[in-house]
Amino acid sequence: MKAIVALGMTMFLTAETIGQERQDISPEAAATARTLMETALESDLAYDIVESLTTEIGPRLAGSEAEERARAWGAALGQELGFDRVEVEGFTMPFWDRDSLSITMTAPYEMELHGTALGGSGSGSVQSEIVYFRTVDDLVAAEDGSLEGRIAFIDGDIMVRSQVGAGYGPANQRRRIGWQHAERAGASALVVRSVGSDSHRFPHTGMMSDLDGSWADIPVIAVSNPDADHLRRLHNNGEAISLTVNSVAGWHGEVTSGNVVLDIVGRENPEEIVLIGGHLDSWDLGTGAVDDGAGVAITVAAAKLIADLPQRPRRTIRVVMFGAEEVGLLGARAYAEQHADEVANHVLATESDFGARTIWRLSSNVSEAGTPVIDEVGRVIAPLGIIRGGSNEPGGGPDIIPLAMLGVPTVRLEQNGEDYFDLHHTPDDTLDKIDPDELAQNVAAYAALVYLAAETDADFRETPDGTASQ
Amino acid sequence: MKAIVALGMTMFLTAETIGQERQDISPEAAATARTLMETALESDLAYDIVESLTTEIGPRLAGSEAEERARAWGAALGQELGFDRVEVEGFTMPFWDRDSLSITMTAPYEMELHGTALGGSGSGSVQSEIVYFRTVDDLVAAEDGSLEGRIAFIDGDIMVRSQVGAGYGPANQRRRIGWQHAERAGASALVVRSVGSDSHRFPHTGMMSDLDGSWADIPVIAVSNPDADHLRRLHNNGEAISLTVNSVAGWHGEVTSGNVVLDIVGRENPEEIVLIGGHLDSWDLGTGAVDDGAGVAITVAAAKLIADLPQRPRRTIRVVMFGAEEVGLLGARAYAEQHADEVANHVLATESDFGARTIWRLSSNVSEAGTPVIDEVGRVIAPLGIIRGGSNEPGGGPDIIPLAMLGVPTVRLEQNGEDYFDLHHTPDDTLDKIDPDELAQNVAAYAALVYLAAETDADFRETPDGTASQ
């Protein structure tokens, strides 16, 4: 990162003279963006924020008392940093929580396995030989009632590692729908290989998919990749494998969660909103540093740097710390509902929720009129080691989905996610995994993008006839 | 490793012509050693052995039923591979075992920590604010009775990473003697930062030191590096930290352990022994792949390749799978006692117990007369990427210590231990951490060294007057 920083400083000067030829973004605005980047690269603010969140609050399961403490922390942070408006916007949600779990191999010999209940898992004490399924598809093909009283085990494969996280969707099927077929076939418990790209003995938790609003009655347990490898080798040796699973987990009625909304109010078009953010909840196993303390920290820090400028940008910058992302984008849905009357005023939205590694690509899905502005942003942030990607790529982070579905334009600063799924939803998602310099590069890119999007008068939204709206 | 293999093949040819000029090792012997190396680099035998041990036996705590299964496995392996003599040599030992543990931070908020009892820990349920000690020396300086009923926490620092494992000794003081000072000061429990170079949420177990034959009455728990970091940050923030520790662990009387001894009997001097080996026991948290399934596999495979030659070497090659290493070199001490009358016949001894990474250096501590032979071995194995180190360096692995103290000459094939203490004594010490190519390089080096040491008629031992004996 030191190299990038040094390179950046040199290239900013060169880029500045080029920038003066562009439209939609004034030379002054581009120069301000470059100054923001320089400031961001030297700033510890984002690291301090994620250190504070993970240390002072710790794990913050959606709907828990810890998540409530996190909201208070977020609101206090917003006040302290001088945001113009600070709101905690509550919503209710069903609360799932885990208690104790033990999962032990009892045959061919006794060995404790490293497992965790998946989100939505039921409770139960089961002792049985396992029925081995090489893939989730094999379990999908199991006949109704064929697993009566048994423990099903879906092996699958270690998640494929990729910069863009492309391995997640395919691997995630066993976590998402495995339980539905295990229950249909009569199994008393389901054990699955974790959805993760690491080879450490950490299980990866995460939410299952509901089935028409209902959830698993049986325990559904993810075991670490090395544990799954171990079971596979024993199975391939022809050994009969028995497990004992004792899981206590389940639903506990409705509780309150909430989003924390921090605004830097625009000087000319305060009703127009550039929305950024991350999610405040984390899984309970780690302290949620890369998922998603980093996203909260990056976006708050970027907005704060902009707030420190001599004047507010034209448009409002809104940082949302979404609640209850992990359990089904509940905060994001609540936000879209609670802000239904101003959704059309959201000119651009993006979330940071893919770890804390360096951003390497800028992609977007905005109006034809707005695309050259994002192109220009791309030129401004290029010295940070970021290339311009597709200009017609939907997406902006999970919590942006409800807004995007309502037509809000999105942009994405894509982080290198090569090791994100090593840590994702494990106990190992802790502060030490964050490189302060990489985090600062993120803040620099966000600060430039968000400032320019808020300062330009170009419109990223489409009108019904496909041209830029006003 | 593919590069090293290819390089090796070319360089063997070159080295061969040089080798013909050397003394003590005949050109034929050197040629045979090079053939053994080529065979070893292409062989999967060592990997198959460590896969079998870790998969079919699993964790194998010293003195446990699992360690007994491992001895049966070792003896059956020796028979199957055609060793000339296979013995299981029993001894008795006191048995320490852990049962359940929970360690939870209860203030400033609730969070489960990742901990494990240290070997020799007592049982107890304690709830208390912690007294923070920056280093073990600070606890050593605590006054008698000053910690009455409290939980002491030794922070210390993450173990320094090094190729030769030099960080282990200094870091290990808190694990070794911390409890003695915690008890002296009246603490009800001791928590220490794990002795490990990783930043994963795995605690590292390991034996404490006894105090004149007595062991801890209180629970002594190691927490992972990220957990210790977390406590340090909270402490530095001025927070009062409370923990709840519930540990069940302790001593359970005398049990039987044993060493497995496999001999390739020498054709000319069967009474002279070149001893190699590893330890069969492992800590209970992982499956003991790098500590020390690898060492067992490397040395058994090397001996087996030599046994496959048309004729036995001059001297006997003995592979010892030592029992109960982790709890105080008990197998090694038993071996030295039980073989007291033939200790003087051990012409050279070395153990592989430092992981499964590439060997990079050959060091030795043998007679003046024997040193040129080891030098020549160094030239033969140099194409494997191994340099010749000191020729007066004591050591040959932990289980060799009792023999070395009785005057048995030692040699060491030093592995790259840079990440050994990432895995050491953690649940994460599993088969997937072993690279088959790196393991094969170890076998190649051992096969060449052991063959040449068993085939030469040079003596590595010193006579009382300091010249070579015999």
Ligand SMILES: [Zn+2]
């Ligand atoms: Zn997330």
Ligand SMILES: [Zn+2]
């Ligand atoms: Zn997540």
Ligand SMILES: [Zn+2]
């Ligand atoms: Zn060892």
Ligand SMILES: [Zn+2]
């Ligand atoms: Zn060890």
